Amino acid sequence: MMRRLLSVFHARNLEFLRDRGTLIFSLLLPVMLVVGMGFVFGGPPRPLFKVAVLGAAVEAHTHPFLAERYVQFVPLANESEALRKLTHQQVDLLVDFAGGTRYWVNTDSPKGYVVERLLLAAEPGARRQPVTGKAVRYIDWLFPGILGMNMMFSCLFGVGYVVLRYRKSGFLKRLHATPLTAFEFLSAQVLSRLSLILFVTLVLYLGIGTIIGFHSAGNPLLLALLAVLGALSMIALGLTIAARFSSDEVVGGLLNVLTWPMMLLSGIWFSLEGSPRWVQWVAHIFPLTHLLDAARAVMLDGAGPAQIAPNLLYLAATTLVFLGFGAWSFRWRID
Amino acid sequence: MPPRPVSPALLEVRDLVKRYPATTAVDGVSFSVPEGICFGLLGPNGAGKTTTVEVMEGILPPTAGEVRFRGEPLGVRFREEAGILFQKTALQDFLTVRQCVALFRGLYAHGLEVDEVLRICALEKLAQREARKLSGGQQQRLLLGIALVNDPAVLFLDEPTTGLDPQARRNFWELVQSIKARRKTIILTTHYMEEAELLCDDIAIMDRGRIIAQGPPRRLLSEHFAEVLLELPRQDFPEAARSLPLKLFDTSDRVEITTHDLEGTLRSLLAAHVPLTHLRIRPPNLEDLFLELTGKELRP
Numbered sequence: 004m005m006r007r008l009l010s011v012f013h014a015r016n017l018e019f020l021r022d023r024g025t026l027i028f029s030l031l032l033p034v035m036l037v038v039g040m041g042f043v044f045g046g047p048p049r050p051l052f053k054v055a056v057l058g059a060a061v062e063a064h065t066h067p068f069l070a071e072r073y074v075q076f077v078p079l080a081n082e083s084e085a086l087r088k089l090t091h092q093q094v095d096l097l098v099d100f101a102g103g104t105r106y107w108v109n110t111d112s113p114k115g116y117v118v119e120r121l122l123l124a125a126e127p128g129a130r131r132q133p134v135t136g137k138a139v140r141y142i143d144w145l146f147p148g149i150l151g152m153n154m155m156f157s158c159l160f161g162v163g164y165v166v167l168r169y170r171k172s173g174f175l176k177r178l179h180a181t182p183l184t185a186f187e188f189l190s191a192q193v194l195s196r197l198s199l200i201l202f203v204t205l206v207l208y209l210g211i212g213t214i215i216g217f218h219s220a221g222n223p224l225l226l227a228l229l230a231v232l233g234a235l236s237m238i239a240l241g242l243t244i245a246a247r248f249s250s251d252e253v254v255g256g257l258l259n260v261l262t263w264p265m266m267l268l269s270g271i272w273f274s275l276e277g278s279p280r281w282v283q284w285v286a287h288i289f290p291l292t293h294l295l296d297a298a299r300a301v302m303l304d305g306a307g308p309a310q311i312a313p314n315l316l317y318l319a320a321t322t323l324v325f326l327g328f329g330a331w332s333f334r335w336r337i338d
Numbered sequence: 339m340p341p342r343p344v345s346p347a348l349l350e351v352r353d354l355v356k357r358y359p360a361t362t363a364v365d366g367v368s369f370s371v372p373e374g375i376c377f378g379l380l381g382p383n384g385a386g387k388t389t390t391v392e393v394m395e396g397i398l399p400p401t402a403g404e405v406r407f408r409g410e411p412l413g414v415r416f417r418e419e420a421g422i423l424f425q426k427t428a429l430q431d432f433l434t435v436r437q438c439v440a441l442f443r444g445l446y447a448h449g450l451e452v453d454e455v456l457r458i459c460a461l462e463k464l465a466q467r468e469a470r471k472l473s474g475g476q477q478q479r480l481l482l483g484i485a486l487v488n489d490p491a492v493l494f495l496d497e498p499t500t501g502l503d504p505q506a507r508r509n510f511w512e513l514v515q516s517i518k519a520r521r522k523t524i525i526l527t528t529h530y531m532e533e534a535e536l537l538c539d540d541i542a543i544m545d546r547g548r549i550i551a552q553g554p555p556r557r558l559l560s561e562h563f564a565e566v567l568l569e570l571p572r573q574d575f576p577e578a579a580r581s582l583p584l585k586l587f588d589t590s591d592r593v594e595i596t597t598h599d600l601e602g603t604l605r606s607l608l609a610a611h612v613p614l615t616h617l618r619i620r621p622p623n624l625e626d627l628f629l630e631l632t633g634k635e636l637r638p
Contacts, residue, residue, distance in 0.1 A: 021432035172427075173427050178445075183445050
């Protein structure tokens, strides 16, 4: 079985490496995207202070500080989440008015310094708790998104169209006349695409990371495991679509139906925090959302295995479900 | 009860039926193929040859009936021992001839060395060329090589020379003859009667999903034709001569006369003042048999 699997795996790798156009394109697109996005979004942040208030809602009349102009007050119920934002300088100050005013300030943040003066003017006795942490630039936040998006396209279209092309050309039918099984064929495709994607992602990670000066806060091995599971889940998803159909239009349509919502809702470009609950619910169906949530947690916050375990489990489970469905519905030939 | 006799047939097709929603492609076909012969499946386009062969290859499931290989239903053993050349097969882009052969060799437990396959199919000089850059004849030789990688007991060739130029076709026939000499069993479908006459030991002629004649080519010819064929150019054949009691058939430029009594026919033609300068007399061939059996009218 391994011998047959490796034969198909090797042949598919050769085919890809000889196809220079596809190879170059799969490296060039994400680089262009990051450069473009960095250019568009990389400017200085807007001069508005943002203060997080612990609690479910902010009512301006309850405290004089809440009446300050040019300060945006956002309610945040979760203290650890609010502190994380403060550490990343996504908010400039965190205040808790419950039972004597307490506040947290990021001592690395110039805006934090200014807005702290405003608070102390309104309530001189407020208790201070300092935190530190560098600002997370938009480009740092975007970086995992771009890597994930590139992975998604490569997995879905790369696998989907290759299998469709094999089926239409009769190559699959010819393979079917040999002792090769559907499981062996699909596994070879998954492994070939997986090695390719991991290689490309590593090149991009090191290359773009160097250009934009990115340093991951988390364990690189955990990140590698996450990349493997994320890629597997999306390759398997691509195979479920390519498993059965023989029409370019149907396969192309289905791939677009999948990729566009993922593009918009998986949090590649902007965070989904604050979006309606149903949007977040829908977003968490997609493997890409879980991949990006976990990747950002590891890369930006240095999260460990326990914190991203639910994401890892989701990716592993969807891989099995998609692969099982793909093998079950697989067609060697055009009906 | 006496034990059932062991069938000497390598492949046996029993009461095979293949129906599609709109049509019945194969309608109750039975035959058996002994080991070591070249068996030809002939018929016009749409007769059901390819469908029959693809069910025999285990590619299509039959609606009814069965195919047995060495007395057993088709299974893993059959896949290991069968070599197949489909009517149309694309290979992976960008792979060289050698890599294509190596890929398929890797799918079988036993077989020939890649170099041996390249030698048999005269592909040594093309080994490093990308498969997509081969000519039609070279490509067919590569696909034949791929069908031979597992040193198959039975080789299926589905219209292998369709679309090849006459020289490439002759080359391919020579290759098949050299494979025949290695005592391989070959199942060949074709609509070239010359190909069937040259290569096949036994043929079945199919039409509209059924077998309408089966046997060795010579026996079929002698069974169906105790006659000879006379051919005359159309312009040499006067209208008045059409009233003669002769079995006539018009082709585009000739008139064919089929007869048991050559002398009598010649006498009556002379009496009707038909000029015989361009007369040709020949024994009937498979093509005549084919047309006789499947009808000569144009099909919709």
